Amino acid sequence: xxxxxxxxxxxxxxxxxxxxxxxxxxxxxxxxxxxxxxxxxxxxxxxxxxxxxxxxxxxxxxxxxxxxxxxxxxxxxxxxxxxxxxxxxxxxxxxxxxxxxxxxxxxxxxxxxxxxxxxxxxxxxxxxxxxxxxxxxxxxxxxxxxxxxxxxxxxxxxxxxxxxxxxxxxxxxxxxxxxxxxxxxxxxxxxxxxxxxxxxxxxxxxxxxxxxxxxxxxxxxxxxxxxxxxxxxxxxxxxxxxxxxxxxxxxxxxxxxxxxxxxxxxxxxxxxxxx
Numbered sequence: 001x002x003x004x005x006x007x008x009x010x011x012x013x014x015x016x017x018x019x020x021x022x023x024x025x026x027x028x029x030x031x032x033x034x035x036x037x038x039x040x041x042x043x044x045x046x047x048x049x050x051x052x053x054x055x056x057x058x059x060x061x062x063x064x065x066x067x068x069x070x071x072x073x074x075x076x077x078x079x080x081x082x083x084x085x086x087x088x089x090x091x092x093x094x095x096x097x098x099x100x101x102x103x104x105x106x107x108x109x110x111x112x113x114x115x116x117x118x119x120x121x122x123x124x125x126x127x128x129x130x131x132x133x134x135x136x137x138x139x140x141x142x143x144x145x146x147x148x149x150x151x152x153x154x155x156x157x158x159x160x161x162x163x164x165x166x167x168x169x170x171x172x173x174x175x176x177x178x179x180x181x182x183x184x185x186x187x188x189x190x191x192x193x194x195x196x197x198x199x200x201x202x203x204x205x206x207x208x209x210x211x212x213x214x215x216x217x218x219x220x221x222x223x224x225x226x227x228x229x230x231x232x233x234x235x236x237x238x239x240x241x242x243x244x245x246x247x248x249x250x251x252x253x254x255x256x257x258x259x260x261x262x263x264x265x266x267x268x269x270x271x272x273x274x275x
Contacts, residue, residue, distance in 0.1 A: 062128075086127065094272045
């Protein structure tokens with residue numbers, strides 16, 4: 001891991017240079033160790049290719065069943081990878097991990113409002129917390145790249161662009177709200193290939209939910225994403241939209257949930273599971 005850590009000049013910077021360079025040689029366990037040591041807090045796009053990445057949602061047990069039902073009703077944005085027993089911090093997809101410390105960054109929501117973005121949640125942990133890990137589209141990006149599809153957010157060291165849409169999710173109890181999508185500009189001649197490849201990864205959102213025409217999703221300005229970084233769309237490219245695991249964060253801001261912990265958008269939990 002020394003090669004990767006030597007490239008990090010400021011461990012508290014928002015992002016680091018060239019995540020596809022040295023970071024691409026890392027395993028899920030090595031990336032988690034860097035997070036645990038506060039040496040990695042950037043987006044995980046392009047990191048540890050071949051390893052399944054996951055979005056994070058942690059809720060008190062009181063709300064766990066309703067959220068589980070929400071995920072079952074909305075499998076495109078919320079493909080479940082793992083659900084932990086109350087108080088458990090080591091998921092089956094990474095048995096030596098600690099869910100409280102092994103992500104690049106967390107978000108703490110209180111009554112629907114973003115209250116804090118800590119580097120660790122060890123000091124906030126409660127024994128009734130139930131952890132949900134939800135598949136992430138970063139998991140299939142290596143397959144797209146191997147097929148010759150260039151991904152601009154990775155090449156330019158950006159977070160992927162994410163948008164709230166006007167598409168409602170299926171409600172479950174107190175959980176209701178809009179679908180969030182991630183966007184990648186794809187050359188028009190390669191869109192069908194991108195669809196074919198991503199469809200092979202149902203536990204990472206699978207095939208796109210929409211192609212082109214962002215206004216039909218209620219996106220009025222594609223240059224201003226709700227989460228992540230703006231990504232340029234060049235001539236001959238089409239914006240392609242995948243369901244996104246940030247959807248629960250949009251849901252929480254519209255639901256009367258007193259406490260919820262998530263990952264920071266684009267900063268995933270990297271598992272030991274190979275894709």
